[in-house]
Amino acid sequence: MxxxxxxxxxxxxxxxxxxxxxxxxxxxxxxxxxxxREAAALTGTAKLYRVAGDDITFTFDAHLAAKDNDNPLKATGTFRWSHYAANGEGGWAKAKVDCLVTGGKVAVVSGVITDTDLDGVKGHHVGITVHDTGGVDRLGYSWAASEDMGPKDLPKCVSSAPFEKVRKGTGDFKVVPWRPGF
Missing domain, CATH: 1.20.5 (Single alpha-helices involved in coiled-coils or other helix-helix interfaces)
Incomplete structure (x- = not known):
């Protein structure tokens, strides 16, 4: 019993x-x-590899809510980067996200520079591409072929191919792939 x-x-x-x-x-x-789940996201931080030893860091906190799945222009968040040469010269900038599109392990995020210590770039529109390879990630940016931040009126969600390599051991990018409803 x-x-x-x-x-x-x-x-x-x-x-x-x-x-x-x-x-x-x-x-x-x-x-x-x-x-x-979120409709799309790009998060993480990494340093770029440069032979000259420059300290270049990119950080992302970009999100597209599930309720906004059909409109990547409703993405929110920020991204930030800094670039300092071995002699200490350089600067940093922070942008407010205005578009996020992801596909597989690739993300394109754009935004307007809201805070910086660089002269003449506040208010510029910039875009960055990240390829989350799971190994040595890659990154590209809209101002790659320009000496400054590029055109102030760059369209939303525009960037370059991810041509830069992330320094081994520094990348923790995470891309949540977008699944549009069309």
């Missing part, structure tokens, strides 16, 4: 745990039990 009671208690406990777990997933997702 005592063994039956213990078995019933164990079975009842397991059923309660399973029920509570399933209910928690349904409540957390708000979508009939299916977890809601």
């Amino acid at each position: 005592q063994r039956r009671t213990r078995t019933r208690i164990a079975v009842l406990g397991a059923v309660l745990l399973l029920t509570a777990g399933a209910t928690g997933v349904a409540v957390a997702s708000g979508d009939g039990g299916r977890p809601q």
Whole structure:
């Protein structure tokens, strides 16, 4: 008799745990039990490789909410970069995200420079491309062929091919692929 009671208690406990777990997933997702994920994202930090030893760092925190899946122009967040030569000369800039498009492990993010210590670039529109290879990531930027930040009126979500290599051991980029609804 005592063994039956213990078995019933164990079975009842397991059923309660399973029920509570399933209910928690349904409540957390708000979508009939299916977890809601972002429509797209680009996050992480890495340093670029340069033979001369320049200190170049890029950081991303860009997101497209699930509710905005069909409009990458509703992306939010920021991205930041700095470039300092071995002699200490250089600067930094921060941009507010205005577009994010991802496909597989590649992301293109653009934004307007909102804060910087560089002369004459505040308000410029810039774009950056990241390829999250899972090994040595790659990165490109819209001002690659220009001595300054490029044209102030660059269209949204425009950048260059990811031609720069990220310094080994520094990249932790994460790209969440976009799945447009068309």
